[in-house]
Amino acid sequence: MTNLLTQAEFWQYLSIPVVAALIGWSTNWLAIKMTFLPLEFVGRPPLLGWQGIIPSKARKMASISVDATISKIGTVQEIFQQIDPKVLAAHVLETVDPRVEEYVDDMMLQEYPTFWENLPMSARRMVYDRVRKSMPQQIDKLVDDISDNIEALLDIKGMVIEKLVADKQLLNRIFQECGEVEFRFIINSGLYFGFLFGLVQMGVWYFYQGWWVLPVFGLLVGWATNWIALNVIFRPLHPKKFGPIKIQGLFLRRQDAVAESFCHIVTHEILTVGNIINAILNGANGERARNMVKKHIKPLVDETAGMAKALTQMAFGPTGFATLKNQVGEKAIEISQNSFNNPVFQKDRAEAVKSIMVERMVALSSEEFQDLLRPCFQEDEIKLILVGAFLGFAAGVCQFFFVFGQSLTAL
Numbered sequence: 001m002t003n004l005l006t007q008a009e010f011w012q013y014l015s016i017p018v019v020a021a022l023i024g025w026s027t028n029w030l031a032i033k034m035t036f037l038p039l040e041f042v043g044r045p046p047l048l049g050w051q052g053i054i055p056s057k058a059r060k061m062a063s064i065s066v067d068a069t070i071s072k073i074g075t076v077q078e079i080f081q082q083i084d085p086k087v088l089a090a091h092v093l094e095t096v097d098p099r100v101e102e103y104v105d106d107m108m109l110q111e112y113p114t115f116w117e118n119l120p121m122s123a124r125r126m127v128y129d130r131v132r133k134s135m136p137q138q139i140d141k142l143v144d145d146i147s148d149n150i151e152a153l154l155d156i157k158g159m160v161i162e163k164l165v166a167d168k169q170l171l172n173r174i175f176q177e178c179g180e181v182e183f184r185f186i187i188n189s190g191l192y193f194g195f196l197f198g199l200v201q202m203g204v205w206y207f208y209q210g211w212w213v214l215p216v217f218g219l220l221v222g223w224a225t226n227w228i229a230l231n232v233i234f235r236p237l238h239p240k241k242f243g244p245i246k247i248q249g250l251f252l253r254r255q256d257a258v259a260e261s262f263c264h265i266v267t268h269e270i271l272t273v274g275n276i277i278n279a280i281l282n283g284a285n286g287e288r289a290r291n292m293v294k295k296h297i298k299p300l301v302d303e304t305a306g307m308a309k310a311l312t313q314m315a316f317g318p319t320g321f322a323t324l325k326n327q328v329g330e331k332a333i334e335i336s337q338n339s340f341n342n343p344v345f346q347k348d349r350a351e352a353v354k355s356i357m358v359e360r361m362v363a364l365s366s367e368e369f370q371d372l373l374r375p376c377f378q379e380d381e382i383k384l385i386l387v388g389a390f391l392g393f394a395a396g397v398c399q400f401f402f403v404f405g406q407s408l409t410a411l
Contacts, residue, residue, distance in 0.1 A: 016205060016214075017198025019399055023218055023392045024194020024225035029187045030387065031226055036172045054175060055168040061375065062164035062171055066157050068371035069262065070271075073360035074353075080150045082353045083273060088340075089143040093136055095339040100132050103335065134299075142296035146280065146289070153289050156271070159279040163270050174265055178258050179373045182251050186229040193225040215396035222392025234374060237366045251373055252366050259361035262372065267354040268347065274340040281333060290333055297332045 036052045043049015054061050074082075096103070104127060108116035116124075146153065164171040176183065201217040232250060239248040251258070280289045340346065361369075 013202055013206065016202040016399070017195045019395060020198025020201060020217070020221045021191045021195035023221045023395045024190030024192075024197070025187060026190070027222040027387070027391050028190035028226055028229065030391070032183050032187060034387065036176065039168045039172075052172070054172055058165045058168050058171055059161060061175075062161045063157075064375045065164070065171075065174065065372065066160050068368070068375075069361065070160060070266065070357075071157060072364065072368060073357050076151050076154050076156050078356065079156065079271065079353055080147060080154070080276070082356050083276070083349050084352065085143045085147040087349070088273070089136075089139050091342075091345055092139050092143075092335075092339045095342070096135065096335055097132065100135075101128050104128060104131060138296050138299060142293060145292055145296065149292075150280075153280050153283075153285050154276065155279075155284060159275070159283065160266075160270055163275065170265075170269065174262065175373065177265065178262050179251065181254060182233045182373065185233065185250060186226070189229045189232070190225040193228055194221050197221045197224065214399045215393045218392035218394070218396025218399070219389045220392070222395075223389040234370055237370065249366075249370070252370060255364075255366075255369055256362055258369075258372070259358050263354045263357040263361060267350040267357060271350075271353060272340075272346050273349045274346060277340050293333050 034050065034052065036054055038050070038052055039055045041049055041051040041056070104124075105116070164174075197217065197220065201213070201221075204217070205213055234249040234251060236248055237252065239246050241247075280286070281293075283289075
């Protein structure tokens, strides 16, 4: 009987570090999940329910992310120059040139169908040829003008923030991919640190079986495993040598890999050529950009119409001719936006921008670099710690009653 009792006690005591390890793992796992999920609030706001910390503060988190990275590793002018205005102009020309006849026909038949249908084909060809010959110069001037005024036309911070606020999944993915190794470490470390805490807890319980020991240690495990993991990720900030061993925060040691991952997402999914052109034409200063397009297209219409000015003016009238120029400008804006939807071209320009951004991000100081991921943990961190502590406390209470068979009379 004694041997059986001793064996039963052995398994009871062994359960203490095992349960502590499970508490550490589960609370850290839950903390990571609660950081990102759910994307939208579930429950009855404002208190009865939950929304992932990052999605719930998408605008603030996106702003912090931009301030910590993009604003430090590239100005609007530098990014646009890396895309290369000359390459943009060449791409527009390459896209538009084969379809000049289609664009001219489409516009003229929509506005002045009778005139255009009755115009001899030889006259139409003259119009096509004049448009085709004049385009390169006008497009070059337009792109140069946009390049010279890009700081005023494009709010890159606002553009990135709006994109991330509208796509919370993408915002989550930036943090998840950049901190993938660290998040996995946090979850797994809960198991290791929890087990070590459990050994201490087992020793205390052996000598003193107070009712509060298991619940309080459970609370400490739920809180401490998260706190320790965070400090191991970000501390020490700078490498410290202990003999042949060099120690530094896990995230900070991976600066090169994180820079590559972050810059790939930003350049291939956010700061794409298409998104930038769309932000220029439809952003806060979009009207100015659209007028810029019309200004540079106007000489093209004037010169083309000049071949038969009397005929053109007679056919359209002064008002109709002004309408034609405006329609050409609108068509040019539409073409400008559609020209950059080519996936191959977008990828090529994204790689060009990525190269300079990665180089700049790798060169950031440790203090600056940690700001990319640190806010992800700092925001509402106390809530996550409290949830972990509560679950640890509850697990300790369950141990007290169900594993060691204590009752309320023992209190």
